[in-house]
Amino acid sequence: MGDKKQPKKAESLPETSNTKNENKSGKSKTADKIDLLTEDLDITDKLENALVEIFKRYDKDKDNVLNKEELAEFATFSNGHPFSPEEIKEIQEFFDCDDAGNLSKGGFIQMYALQTTSGDEDETWKDLLKHGYNYQLELLK
Numbered sequence: 653m654g655d656k657k658q659p660k661k662a663e664s665l666p667e668t669s670n671t672k673n674e675n676k677s678g679k680s681k682t683a684d685k686i687d688l689l690t691e692d693l694d695i696t697d698k699l700e701n702a703l704v705e706i707f708k709r710y711d712k713d714k715d716n717v718l719n720k721e722e723l724a725e726f727a728t729f730s731n732g733h734p735f736s737p738e739e740i741k742e743i744q745e746f747f748d749c750d751d752a753g754n755l756s757k758g759g760f761i762q763m764y765a766l767q768t769t770s771g772d773e774d775e776t777w778k779d780l781l782k783h784g785y786n787y788q789l790e791l792l793k
């Protein structure tokens with residue numbers, strides 16, 4: 653969401669000797685993205701695992717929900733600023749929250765599932781990369 657510090661994809665220049673059947677073995681290129689969605693347009697297990705891991709990073713008090721402060725920290729790291737009151741309201745309206753309005757783990761996953769399935773996959777990748785994942789959804793230390 654409006655952040656310029658997106659890491660550049662590593663792209664190798666095409667070689668002049670390139671032949672058509674070289675495509676099949678090109679799996680190790682860092683620019684190759686794994687799928688975030690299954691054929692049924694569900695998020696993949698790998699994506700879900702990454703999201704759960706990210707959720708846990710912000711759930712500082714480990715009560716399995718993100719309260720206002722924890723959400724603000726997540727949004728600030730991801731977008732550069734906390735969610736606006738309107739955005740918080742939308743989150744509470746559309747995604748699974750507890751009675752106090754804190755976002756549950758399921759709600760957090762829903763949020764990314766909606767973003768990813770509604771065509772904003774790039775935004776999801778941006779957040780994943782920002783949180784230290786590569787395009788194979790491996791966590792880089």
Ligand SMILES: [Ca+2]
Pocket residue numbers: 710711712713714715716717718719722
């Ligand atoms: Ca919490």
